[in-house]
Amino acid sequence: MKLRRLIARLLRRAVQAMRIAYYRLISDNQPLRDHVRLLQPLFCTGRGRIVLKQCNIGVQPSPHLWDGYCHIEAREASASVHIDPDVWLNNRATLIAERSSIRIERGCLIGPGVQIFDSDFHGLEPATRRSGQQECAAVHLQENVFVGASAIILKGVTVGRNSVVASGAVVTRDVPSDCIVAGSPARTIRRFIAVEGPLSVEVSSHR
């Protein structure tokens, strides 16, 4: 039994290491990385700038660690995705900045299957749907935000410090600090007592 567990662990590690290497190889954007901890494959693409600082990609235990990958895209040259230290990006997260930016500040927890977009990717009017000229607007998650599983955060949204986005929420408007939003479109369901002063978010050591 012990031997079986050991073999399973070694096999998981070996296969995941190969998957991680494969996704790195096929990525056409090599991000600026500073001590990124990769537990799941990461596919980076686009002509823009991707900056990953001391963050964690992939979570164990959590679903889809072994069969999924995280997708980070800065599609056009003007686009950027910036992830600060001590952010956890759970499995199968998708971040796409088409022409604007996505910024995730220190200490944010991003649940499995979360999607964040700075664009609708198509015009809304039938005549402009394929024009490629749709508006883009920056998305910003301030410090210590927690985004629940499968939530979607749409263009132009800022989520304020410490707030929680419930699982499955579709966020279309700014979220104030220190509150919980849920539903589609997301609405505030609860407020925390505001935390005064600077947050003490510890940067986990994972070197």
Ligand SMILES: CC(C)(COP(=O)(O)OP(=O)(O)OC[C@H]1O[C@@H](n2cnc3c(N)ncnc32)[C@H](O)[C@@H]1OP(=O)(O)O)[C@@H](O)C(=O)NCCC(=O)NCCS
């Ligand atoms: C939102 C959440 C944090 C619970 O917050 P809470 O303040 O304890 O909320 P409650 O359970 O008291 O529910 C308050 C109301 O919000 C509703 N609600 C709770 N979670 C909701 C959700 N995900 N979507 C829509 N409505 C939700 C409840 O039905 C309730 O509605 P009611 O007042 O009409 O009965 C929790 O439901 C959630 O989504 N957690 C995220 C879990 C997750 O995805 N983790 C990621 C794994 S890493």
